[in-house]
Amino acid sequence: MAIKYYLILITILTFLAFGWDKRLAKNGKRRLAESVLLILTFVGGTFGALFGITFFKHKSAKKTFILKLILVVAVQLALIFLLKEHLTDQ
Template sequence: MTLLTFVAFGWDKRLARKGKPRLAESVLLMLTFLGGTFGALIGMTFFRHKYAKKTFILKLVLVVAVQLALIFLLKEHLTDQR
């Protein structure tokens, strides 16, 4: 998932440079949510993509916060099962 998300960020940057229709932000965020967090962060840095767009950064932070909350809840639920 990390690699797929990284490639998606690179592809979207390429489309942006060529002035072609781009991937929806929701696609990039969904890939991030489904396990591509590191790919998104590396892709944003490597391709310098979506870096300056504050609304996207805010949404990305929200996705990561939800991921962390789900991990915490899952951990708590699994440890309470004993």
């Protein structure tokens, strides 16, 4: 049950981080590092990142960022698959 609340929280936090970074970009201020956005995505904020990219139209045109995001999601899927296989073997 705690994992559900964690995922909800990290999803919201990641979404807000994308929005905050977009706002900083529009105002010409110092922005969040891409690594921060990618780490938030990796630790469970994948849906927040996808919603943030779509809703704020932020980072969607930056191909290198999108490639890194795809890599993060691929690693997440691989880890989920490995954990599922490991836990079901026991």
